[in-house]
Amino acid sequence: MDAAERHVPVMLERVVALLAPALARPGAVLVDATLGLGGHSEAFLTRFPEVRLIGFDRDPNALRLAGERLARYQSKDEQRLTLVHAVYDELPRALADLGVPAIDGILFDLGVSSMQLDEADRGFAYSQDAPLDMRMDPTRGITAAEIVNTYSAADLARILFQYGEEKFARRIADRIVRERAAEPFTNTARLSDLVRDAIPQAGKRTGGHPAKRTFQALRIEVNGELDVLRRALPAALGALALHGRIVVMSYHSLEDRITKQAFAPGTKSDVPDDLPVIPAGHEPYLKLLTRGAERPTAEEVAVNPRAASARVRAAERIREKGLVA
Incomplete structure (x- = not known):
C-alpha cells in the first residue's frame, strides 16, 4: 500500500479548522512536526495553495513514503515542501538552517505512527512477534x-x-x-x-x-518522547509569528499534561496578580483556542478506531513576547 492507503489522519477537519486562520496570508509557513505518512500535510497543501510546508520526521522510511505522497506539490518553479530528517525538538536549528525566522502554524501529532504500528518488524505492537526494537528512527x-x-x-x-x-x-x-x-x-x-x-x-x-x-x-x-516534547513545545511557541497557531494532538495523559503545562504560562500576565492594571507589553501572549482537550467524535472513532484516545489542544500567539503588540 502507498502512504495514502495506509494512513487515515486523526481529527483532520478539526485540525485544519484550528490552523486555517493562521495560514490565510500568501507565503504562510506551516510546520508538520510529526510528518508520518503525510495525511495532515497533504490536506494543508491541497486546501491552502500558497502555504509552504516544512515536514519533520525522525523515521527515514516515513520521510520517503510521505515524500512520494506529496511529490506533486514540488516542481522546478514552486518549492512548497521541505522535508527534514530530525526530531521535532531540533526545530530552532532546522529553521535557522532554512532561513525561516518565524512560522505561522505548527502541528504536533504525537505518539507512534500508523506505519510504525503496522510494520511488524519494528517491534511496537504487543500483538505481533518481532524483534524488540521500538526505535522511531531505526x-x-x-x-x-x-x-x-x-x-x-x-x-x-x-x-x-x-x-x-x-x-x-x-x-x-x-x-x-x-x-x-x-x-x-x-x-x-x-x-x-x-x-x-x-x-x-x-x-x-x-x-x-x-x-x-x-x-x-x-x-x-x-525514543525519549516526553523529554523531547518538553523541549520542543517552548521552542515551537517561541518560533510562532504574531497570530501564529499551534495544535498538539496527544494520545495519553502524560503528553496532554505536558502540553497543558507548556501553554499555561503564556496565557497569564507576567506581572504580580495584585497589580490593578497590567502594563502594556505584559499581557498574556497566548490565547487558548480549545476548552481543555478536545476529543474525536463517536462517528470518527467508529471509522478510525486509532482516533479513540486522541486529545487536541491549540493556542494562538496574540502578541510578541516581551513587546507591545
Missing part, C-alpha cells in the same frame, strides 16, 4: 531489548509506572530481571507473554491488552 539510539536486558529492576519499575501508568510495575520488573538471567529478551512475544503472566487475573479485566502499558512505557523511554 538508524540510531538504544533499543527496547537493550533496556529490558540491562536496566535494573528499580529503573524498569520506574519507567513502567511513570510512562505506562502500570500499577503492577514492580511485579513486571522483577519478573523481567529474573527471566533475563536465564535468557536475554530479544522478541516482543516473549515479553508480552511475561507481562500477561505477571499481572494478577483481576488486573486483566479492564484496560485492554495486559502488555499495552508496558509497551507504551518502553517506547517512550526508547
Whole structure:
C-alpha cells in the first residue's frame, strides 16, 4: 500500500479548522512536526495553495513514503515542501538552517505512527512477534531489548509506572530481571507473554491488552518522547509569528499534561496578580483556542478506531513576547 492507503489522519477537519486562520496570508509557513505518512500535510497543501510546508520526521522510511505522497506539490518553479530528517525538538536549528525566522502554524501529532504500528518488524505492537526494537528512527539510539536486558529492576519499575501508568510495575520488573538471567529478551512475544503472566487475573479485566502499558512505557523511554516534547513545545511557541497557531494532538495523559503545562504560562500576565492594571507589553501572549482537550467524535472513532484516545489542544500567539503588540 502507498502512504495514502495506509494512513487515515486523526481529527483532520478539526485540525485544519484550528490552523486555517493562521495560514490565510500568501507565503504562510506551516510546520508538520510529526510528518508520518503525510495525511495532515497533504490536506494543508491541497486546501491552502500558497502555504509552504516544512515536514519533520525522525523515521527515514516515513520521510520517503510521505515524500512520494506529496511529490506533486514540488516542481522546478514552486518549492512548497521541505522535508527534514530530525526530531521535532531540533526545530530552532532546522529553521535557522532554512532561513525561516518565524512560522505561522505548527502541528504536533504525537505518539507512534500508523506505519510504525503496522510494520511488524519494528517491534511496537504487543500483538505481533518481532524483534524488540521500538526505535522511531531505526538508524540510531538504544533499543527496547537493550533496556529490558540491562536496566535494573528499580529503573524498569520506574519507567513502567511513570510512562505506562502500570500499577503492577514492580511485579513486571522483577519478573523481567529474573527471566533475563536465564535468557536475554530479544522478541516482543516473549515479553508480552511475561507481562500477561505477571499481572494478577483481576488486573486483566479492564484496560485492554495486559502488555499495552508496558509497551507504551518502553517506547517512550526508547525514543525519549516526553523529554523531547518538553523541549520542543517552548521552542515551537517561541518560533510562532504574531497570530501564529499551534495544535498538539496527544494520545495519553502524560503528553496532554505536558502540553497543558507548556501553554499555561503564556496565557497569564507576567506581572504580580495584585497589580490593578497590567502594563502594556505584559499581557498574556497566548490565547487558548480549545476548552481543555478536545476529543474525536463517536462517528470518527467508529471509522478510525486509532482516533479513540486522541486529545487536541491549540493556542494562538496574540502578541510578541516581551513587546507591545
